[in-house]
Amino acid sequence: MSPVGGWPQLHAAVEAGADAVFFGVESFHARAKVGFANEELPEIMRFLHGRGVKGYVTFNVLVFDRELRSAEAQLLHLSRSGVDAIIVQDLGIARLAAEVVPDLPIHGSTQMSITSAEGAELARRFGASRVVLGRELSLGDIGRIRAGTDIELETFVHGALCVSYSGQCFSSEAWGGRSANRGQCAQACRLPYELFVDGERRDLADARYLLSPGDLYALHQVPQLVELGVHCLKIEGRYKDAEFVALTTAAYRKAVDEAWAGLPLSVTPQEERDLEQVYSRGLGPHFMAGTNHQAVVRGRAPRHRGVRVGTVVSLTPRGVVVELSEDLKAGDGLVFDAANWRAPEGREEGGFLYGGWQHGHQLETLGAGQEIELRFARGAVNPDRVRPGDWVWRTHDPALDTRVRPLISSADPLYTRPVDMHFVGRVGEVPRLTLTDDAGRQVTVTGETSIGAARNRALDGQMLREQLGKLGGTPYHLGELETELSGAGFLPVSALNALRREATTLLTEQRAQVAPRRARPLLDLHSGGSGVAAPAAAPPRLHLLVRTPQQLEAAIAERPESITLDYLELYGLKPSVAQVQEAGIAVRVASPRILKPTEQNIQKFLLSLNAELLVRSGGLLEGLQHAEQRPQLIGDFSLNAANVLTARALLALGLRRITPTHDLNAQQILDLAALVGPDQLEVILYGHLPVFHTEHCVFCRFLSSGTDYTNCGHPCESHQVSLRDDRGRLHPVMADVGCRNTVFEGRSQTGAAHLGAWLAAGLRDFRLEFVHESADEVRAVVAAHRAFFAGQIGGAELESRLSGLGTGSTEGSLFVPGGFGAGLPAPDAFADLLALPVL
Numbered sequence: 083m084s085p086v087g088g089w090p091q092l093h094a095a096v097e098a099g100a101d102a103v104f105f106g107v108e109s110f111h112a113r114a115k116v117g118f119a120n121e122e123l124p125e126i127m128r129f130l131h132g133r134g135v136k137g138y139v140t141f142n143v144l145v146f147d148r149e150l151r152s153a154e155a156q157l158l159h160l161s162r163s164g165v166d167a168i169i170v171q172d173l174g175i176a177r178l179a180a181e182v183v184p185d186l187p188i189h190g191s192t193q194m195s196i197t198s199a200e201g202a203e204l205a206r207r208f209g210a211s212r213v214v215l216g217r218e219l220s221l222g223d224i225g226r227i228r229a230g231t232d233i234e235l236e237t238f239v240h241g242a243l244c245v246s247y248s249g250q251c252f253s254s255e256a257w258g259g260r261s262a263n264r265g266q267c268a269q270a271c272r273l274p275y276e277l278f279v280d281g282e283r284r285d286l287a288d289a290r291y292l293l294s295p296g297d298l299y300a301l302h303q304v305p306q307l308v309e310l311g312v313h314c315l316k317i318e319g320r321y322k323d324a325e326f327v328a329l330t331t332a333a334y335r336k337a338v339d340e341a342w343a344g345l346p347l348s349v350t351p352q353e354e355r356d357l358e359q360v361y362s363r364g365l366g367p368h369f370m371a372g373t374n375h376q377a378v379v380r381g382r383a384p385r386h387r388g389v390r391v392g393t394v395v396s397l398t399p400r401g402v403v404v405e406l407s408e409d410l411k412a413g414d415g416l417v418f419d420a421a422n423w424r425a426p427e428g429r430e431e432g433g434f435l436y437g438g439w440q441h442g443h444q445l446e447t448l449g450a451g452q453e454i455e456l457r458f459a460r461g462a463v464n465p466d467r468v469r470p471g472d473w474v475w476r477t478h479d480p481a482l483d484t485r486v487r488p489l490i491s492s493a494d495p496l497y498t499r500p501v502d503m504h505f506v507g508r509v510g511e512v513p514r515l516t517l518t519d520d521a522g523r524q525v526t527v528t529g530e531t532s533i534g535a536a537r538n539r540a541l542d543g544q545m546l547r548e549q550l551g552k553l554g555g556t557p558y559h560l561g562e563l564e565t566e567l568s569g570a571g572f573l574p575v576s577a578l579n580a581l582r583r584e585a586t587t588l589l590t591e592q593r594a595q596v597a598p599r600r601a602r603p604l605l606d607l608h609s610g611g612s613g614v615a616a617p618a619a620a621p622p623r624l625h626l627l628v629r630t631p632q633q634l635e636a637a638i639a640e641r642p643e644s645i646t647l648d649y650l651e652l653y654g655l656k657p658s659v660a661q662v663q664e665a666g667i668a669v670r671v672a673s674p675r676i677l678k679p680t681e682q683n684i685q686k687f688l689l690s691l692n693a694e695l696l697v698r699s700g701g702l703l704e705g706l707q708h709a710e711q712r713p714q715l716i717g718d719f720s721l722n723a724a725n726v727l728t729a730r731a732l733l734a735l736g737l738r739r740i741t742p743t744h745d746l747n748a749q750q751i752l753d754l755a756a757l758v759g760p761d762q763l764e765v766i767l768y769g770h771l772p773v774f775h776t777e778h779c780v781f782c783r784f785l786s787s788g789t790d791y792t793n794c795g796h797p798c799e800s801h802q803v804s805l806r807d808d809r810g811r812l813h814p815v816m817a818d819v820g821c822r823n824t825v826f827e828g829r830s831q832t833g834a835a836h837l838g839a840w841l842a843a844g845l846r847d848f849r850l851e852f853v854h855e856s857a858d859e860v861r862a863v864v865a866a867h868r869a870f871f872a873g874q875i876g877g878a879e880l881e882s883r884l885s886g887l888g889t890g891s892t893e894g895s896l897f898v899p900g901g902f903g904a905g906l907p908a909p910d911a912f913a914d915l916l917a918l919p920v921l
Contacts, residue, residue, distance in 0.1 A: 083138070083236070083316045084331045087116035090324040092126065094490045095135075098328045099335030099497035102136035104169060105320065110156060111140040111265055113320045120159060127164040128594040133557045134499045134520065136166040141179075142191040144172050144263045144724035144745050147753045154182055154605045161186040164596035171249060171263070173208050174727025178604070180209030185599040187211050189236065193249035193263065194700065195720075197223070197678050199230025201701035206233050208731065212313065217243055218369045218777035219678070221303060225310050226679035234313040239300040240330050240357075241318025243368060245271040245293045245379070246774045247676060250720060252744050253773040255895045256827045261745045263722065271774065272384035276806040277784055283806075284784065288421035289381030292780065292805070293825075296380060299357070299365035301337050301349060308341040319361070325482075326360045328489035333357055335497070358389050359479050360486075373790040375782040382421050387475045394418065394472040397465050401439070401457035404474050410448040412437050415478030416456070418468045432477070433462030494554050500561035501589070503550055507533050507541055509569030513577075515550070517585045519558070525588040529581050533571040540570035549578045556586045620846050622871050624864065625764065627672065627696075627851040629816065634658060636857035638665045640864045643847075646696050648672035650798065652687065652819040659693050670694040674818050675720045675775055677701050681820060689713070697721070703735055714738050716764060724750075726757035739764040739847060744771055748836035748896040752843050760844035767833045768863055768884065769851030771894055773813065774825040780805075780815055781823070791821045802854075804828070812889065814854045826853045830887070831894035834880040837870060859887050
């Protein structure tokens with residue numbers, strides 16, 4: 083499956099041999115800057131189906147309540163247009179699609195954070211027939227998932243890696259009001275950061291981009307993926323150009339065909355260099371080959387590097403002397419990579435190579451292993467910004483343009499599909515030709531004139547194969563040819579050609595037709611409905627989440643409604659659970675946000691604690707459906723409940739309350755409360771946004787020489803780590819039981835400005851979450867909120883008190899553009915949603 087951001091990429095993918103392409107249409111997709119218009123979709127699908135290629139549309143964003151009608155209308159349009167499947171993130175939208183367009187297949191997006199068979203089964207529960215697995219899984223993990231479910235599996239094999247688990251990144255939301263779960267990723271992971279260990283700045287040498295991973299390259303793992311039974315291999319890159327799409331598609335097309343045929347991979351060194359040249363931040367199999375935290379993030383630069391071709395030796399008055407590790411030629415585009423010695427986010431020196439010199443003589447060839455003076459156009463390279471030791475990269479290779487051109491500009495289709503022919507020819511009767519494609523579709527055409535008696539050469543199998551096999555300009559090549567000939571017949575070549583052209587045209591038209599599909603609109607109801615009644619007035623309930631023993635001591639003294647333990651080491655929790663229970667306070671334990679196949683015993687351990695569970699993983703929620711005895715469950719923000727459909731569906735799986743996703747602002751939380759009932763929500767009133775949640779371990783990478791938890795020495799247990807951004811703000815990093823890291827926003831996020839409106843709407847359950855706060859700060863935060871609830875201070879004073887603690891506070895993702903209440907819908911705007919049956 084190949085990525086498509088526009089028509090050139092669409093044609094490139096088809097020509098290079100894609101079985102399917104994926105793309106966005108208008109709205110509701112995670113690459114907001116690229117995609118097609120709605121009116122283009124029927125034409126796109128006709129073209130794709132005519133070429134035997136499937137078209138999958140990305141619907142992989144969270145959808146807000148006020149957008150549900152538009153989402154339903156879009157689902158109906160996608161189904162009518164013949165889309166082969168939609169790729170969905172939002173569980174509520176998946177459920178809606180299964181009801182509204184039941185014949186349109188649903189694929190669970192990688193943004194569902196699916197890392198286990200249980201996670202796949204949860205997606206199936208919501209209508210998915212295929213799931214896109216998380217990019218952090220190894221081949222062993224994929225094999226275990228394959229053994230645990232028969233749902234179709236799809237894996238990424240090439241392209242950019244997100245440092246966060248997809249669907250679990252809130253950096254864009256926290257720092258720019260642009261949600262990655264809404265298609266507006268600001269790529270904060272590609273920025274430079276400084277590392278602080280126990281309060282001291284740590285020299286990172288040339289690795290300032292410590293959250294910017296290399297690109298995935300799993301061509302050599304294709305045979306194993308085929309053997310495992312993965313259904314679809316996916317190339318990432320909807321922002322990439324046609325050349326990238328063509329080269330990567332052709333490479334993986336060949337690899338899949340060879341693996342399917344049991345042949346060894348035949349990729350050449352030149353083909354591998356071409357893949358690196360066309361776009362690369364450094365290619366590798368990364369997590370698919372197993373965890374190695376020293377390799378996932380090199381950290382030297384965040385952008386396309388291409389192929390490394392040498393190292394600077396010295397400078398001359400006219401050029402730069404470089405020891406070459408690859409052959410070069412005039413016209414190559416080069417860049418000098420100085421890493422950390424100057425501001426790495428600044429402009430890099432480079433240009434197009436004029437030629438190479440040695441001992442005053444221009445060289446015909448610039449070969450690897452030589453020290454050659456490279457020269458550029460006057461003024462192209464500032465020698466003051468180049469120094470010995472700098473790496474040299476070739477970012478553009480004109481020869482590659484020549485090699486890729488046939489894949490994107492050929493007059494004839496380069497990748498064709500087999501068609502079988504059956505020719506019936508009897509003297510005195512009109513000929514009949516039947517075509518059958520590889521999907522079983524069939525057309526039959528008859529000639530206009532009867533077959534005459536042959537005077538010279540009669541029709542035979544060889545002649546017919548020769549003429550009917552001339553399928554240039556069509557998406558077909560001749561497979562099997564079956565003939566039924568009676569008598570020594572003759573038919574002009576022109577008549578045979580006309581028969582072939584008519585048959586292939588009809589077959590292509592038939593392939594492009596859209597089969598009728600059922601449609602059952604649900605949200606165009608005109609019946610009225612009343613809002614969910616708020617429960618009887620009750621005092622606000624505070625729930626505290628703590629991460630250190632010191633915070634726990636302070637929390638117990640404050641006697642909140644409940645205390646949630648979110649500790650690094652799960653298996654040391656029992657004494658703390660007992661401590662809270664002995665104090666007569668309800669105790670909860672927070673589950674990990676990700677559970678891999680080898681971590682399923684964590685569910686058994688969590689149940690053994692006899693504590694309420696804060697459920698953060700969809701896979702865990704599915705696993706708990708089969709538990710004989712389960713405690714009270716609260717769904718956390720990471721389940722990404724952004725609308726009433728998702729919230730209702732999750733609550734129906736046994737959750738007592740659900741915490742809205744951090745993608746909702748304060749007004750949208752009110753909207754959700756009105757639709758699902760305020761007593762069904764538990765809102766995070768104070769906390770630190772988890773901006774990155776990543777499999778990559780900063781502790782292992784920079785505080786050890788180990789590759790994973792088996793040999794890193796566990797520096798996460800003895801050191802405190804923070805990242806400082808370019809604004810000078812420190813953001814703490816914490817590890818969980820699976821060695822996954824969470825980078826938290828350093829400032830606390832507060833809903834103080836909206837607390838009065840939330841209370842008036844009936845919301846009563848509020849959570850205060852602590853990361854790096856001291857015991858005194860825990861007490862101060864609780865006291866400030868209780869003073870507000872008691873009417874002793876107002877919202878402004880509450881904000882002021884919180885902003886004076888620690889590193890300050892922010893409204894963050896709760897900010898409402900235009901002010902609270904702006905853009906409120908008409909009173910009956912949610913009427914049909916309220917009347918909607920629970921799906």
